[in-house]
Amino acid sequence: MTKKLSIGQSTWSIADADAPDVVRLVREAMTNRTSVELKLYDAAGRRVTVFLNGAATSAVVLDFDPGPRPSEMS
Numbered sequence: 001m002t003k004k005l006s007i008g009q010s011t012w013s014i015a016d017a018d019a020p021d022v023v024r025l026v027r028e029a030m031t032n033r034t035s036v037e038l039k040l041y042d043a044a045g046r047r048v049t050v051f052l053n054g055a056a057t058s059a060v061v062l063d064f065d066p067g068p069r070p071s072e073m074s
């Protein structure tokens with residue numbers, strides 16, 4: 001699970017198999033200003049449901065790159 005979803009200061013992991021559905025649901029929520037349920041994983045690897053309200057969220061980050069960030073050491 002190298003894929004991540006960040007909303008504000010919160011970050012969750014996305015299972016590889018769930019990634020296409022998560023992308024579709026996030027796009028739907030942000031485009032249509034609706035709410036969706038996302039099946040994700042917390043930092044401890046526990047399955048959680050995150051409710052995303054596209055009308056109240058200004059930005060969402062989908063990160064599918066497993067490599068280190070410019071500010072991180074590999």
